[in-house]
Amino acid sequence: MSLRFCRFLIRSIVLVVFSSGPSALAVHPELSVVEANRVVGLTFTAVNPNADPFNTIDLDVTFTSPSAKVVRVPAFWAGGKTWRARHASPELGVHSSVTSCTARDD
Numbered sequence: 001m002s003l004r005f006c007r008f009l010i011r012s013i014v015l016v017v018f019s020s021g022p023s024a025l026a027v028h029p030e031l032s033v034v035e036a037n038r039v040v041g042l043t044f045t046a047v048n049p050n051a052d053p054f055n056t057i058d059l060d061v062t063f064t065s066p067s068a069k070v071v072r073v074p075a076f077w078a079g080g081k082t083w084r085a086r087h088a089s090p091e092l093g094v095h096s097s098v099t100s101c102t103a104r105d106d
Contacts, residue, residue: 046081066093
């Protein structure tokens, strides 16, 4: 395998974001192309403000790699109605993610 082909594969990793059912957080679905072992950041926006989101809301993002390895990552409150999650995968290929949130009836 040539070095040029390897670079193409590394740059071809795609992260696809899916939302799982009704949630109080709006997902900004977009494709992100990142190299293996590089961090991809996802941003989520709450529909309604919360007086104490840091202590009252849990948001997790479950990533599934092409080999079906599952990694659950807690998102963090970034202020206001914004939440973020970051993940780096060593695998090349299309990854999917699903969110789960405790604020279901927002």
